[in-house]
Amino acid sequence: MKIGELANRLGLRPSTLRHWNTEGLLTPTTRVNSQREYSSRHVIRGMTIIRAQAAGMTLQQIRAVLDRCDDLEHRPLLAQHLVELDRHVHEVATIKALIEHVMRCTVDDFARCLHYQRLVQSVSDSHSYPPISRPFPQSCGTPVSTRDHPQPDETPEP
The missing domain is CATH 1.10.1660.10 (Multidrug-efflux Transporter Regulator; Chain: A; Domain 2)
Incomplete structure (x- = not known):
């Protein structure tokens, strides 16, 4: 052809x-x-x-x-790339979770949502960004309680 x-x-x-x-x-x-x-x-x-x-x-x-497909010399390169792909898949899954949370979040300003902040912290932890001043456990979920959502005049407890 x-x-x-x-x-x-x-x-x-x-x-x-x-x-x-x-x-x-x-x-x-x-x-x-x-x-x-x-x-x-x-x-x-x-x-x-x-x-x-x-x-x-x-x-x-x-x-x-x-x-090198006729011998085994290509395997270390592919193994290294597989590690990079796994890292990328994790990053994409975390970003997807952020977007999904924003779409479901009932807080007017999603950036004030503690669940969203926990997700952002997990992204920060995986990229070695400077830590957020208050440690959050790595978790995700749609808020189920208003206590998780500080009102504009409230400051979350440390």
């Missing part, structure tokens, strides 16, 4: 495939009349590259893994 057909099958522009070729990621099977020819295995390799990029891998990392 020609480069345009492969690009269409992958949902990419031909220039992306040319770039991958330059980077050593996707080498054409042959050249016919100066045109790159690709096979069905290039579709699988292209999909692998797309998914790896979506998972946050750089082209250099992807090439290192794909170049």
